[in-house]
Amino acid sequence: MKAIRILRRSIRDSFKSIFRNFSLSMASIICTTITLILVAISLFLSYNVRQITTTLEHELTVVAYFKRDVTEEQKIRIENDLKTMENVDEYRIKTKEEWKAEMGKEQEILETTLDYLQDNPLLDSLIVKVKDVNNLKGVAEKLRKYDFVENAEYGEGMVENIIGIFDVISVGTIAIVIALVVVTAFLISNTIKLTIFSRKTQIEIKRLVGASNVAIKLPFVFEGFFLGIFGSIVPVLLSIYGYTILYNTTGGYLSTKIMTLVEPFPFVFIVSGFLVIVGSVVGMIGSWLSVRKHLKI
Amino acid sequence: MKLIKVEHAYKIYKNGTTAIADLSVTIDKGEFVFVIGSTGSGKSTFIKMLYREEKPTQGSVIVGGIDVAKLRNSKVYKLRRKLGVVFQDFKLLPKLNVYENVAFALENLGLPNSEIRPKVLKAIDAVGLKEKTRNLPSELSGGEQQRVAIARAIVNEPKLLICDEPTGNLDPTTSKEIMAILDKINKESETTIIMATHDKDLVNQMKKRVLVIEDGVLVSDTKKGSYKVNESDKNSKKKHS
Structure with a gap:
């Protein structure tokens, strides 16, 4: 019961502090939104490039x-x-x-x-x-x-060149996705750090009145989670509607039928799920680590 | 019954400064003890060791049966639940009203609301702020804010109340009011109170046990003592004024 009460109060407090520190919360959300949009774009690019290269390779x-x-x-x-x-x-x-x-x-x-x-x-x-x-x-x-x-x-020479280019493109797009996820993690956790720094006194008082470290961290972790979720709303909507519209407008391929795009469903849902997970998990971990620094009093 | 037992405690900071040197003292349950000393004497370090903001470098500091030196950072809450702490700067949350500030302590311990409400109202009543339950700290005077801090410190009915210069920011009349509240808490609930202070008048007036710390060493421990200001303290006060 005690654990449930602490959990319930942590969720309540996380919402309270999101609204009480509205400007900082908005900064976190906007930062998350922008980086997740970039992650979404690079994911779409990466998968489509891979799809096109696979199709082309199959023709060899x-x-x-x-x-x-x-x-x-x-x-x-x-x-x-x-x-x-x-x-x-x-x-x-x-x-x-x-x-x-x-x-x-x-x-x-x-x-x-x-x-x-x-x-x-x-x-x-x-x-x-x-x-x-x-x-x-x-x-x-x-x-x-x-x-x-x-x-x-088998088209000696040319084939090797094409395969080499495909490999570079494939590795390059994966590297971009990974780099963007890391950048997202860094930006989100830095913004959360700012919001937590502004509530140093609150953490200090919690420690002084005998709250356990877990009870102190939980509201911040939930806050990070919700900020991540809120920040992923726009990227998810853009992914679902934006990609579907792009797919329908182009007819599902670029210039020739060999360069077919990945079908929107369930692809957009997989990308959206990934964005929500990246946003919320990074938010949670960022909060957890940032609070930890203030728990030495 | 011994509530605090300090044996040959040393605190040496990383920069080599010795804040506490071979300090030994015992404090019984229900005592009211003043800790005095000039600025930089080590009294704040001593107070901080009691609630484990600082760990002794050597020796032992046992508070309510818990060895502070051996207490891991993640287990500090076990000690803090047994005591209350009051600071010079009150440390209230500005966006919470009086009731919420006091309830904050119990909410973080996971108590049910049905238990929190009567305890909070009792603590607020004990410090005479029944009429200002819904006020924000910014709507209160310095003395009233300190009373909220005391209510928060005693709401969990701790065995020990540690006060680090609680009247430092207050005028003499308000300071006396705060002392009256602390004295009442000490007598009525047998809460042990340890208070670091610079206020000569209060110490002389209260006639309680006085520990004098100078250069990290306990130089005097007297029952019903008074504030003896040494020369270095006088000099430092002159410099500051």
């Missing part, structure tokens, strides 16, 4: 061209080998007729040229998609070892 393939005299048995053999080969996601045989049709569709001149030649000069091929694009080269090398394979290509 190894193309192995069979020699002209390849037999059906050899094709079956390589297909069977691919089933057990490491890092292979999916594969399909693309015949020289398919290539011809595709090329013909792209450029009329190619169609006429190819039609002019009696024999199709193109080669049957095997298109392989891999699980990890970093090891595209490994798969290509394995395919080259078959004596009935003319060559295996």
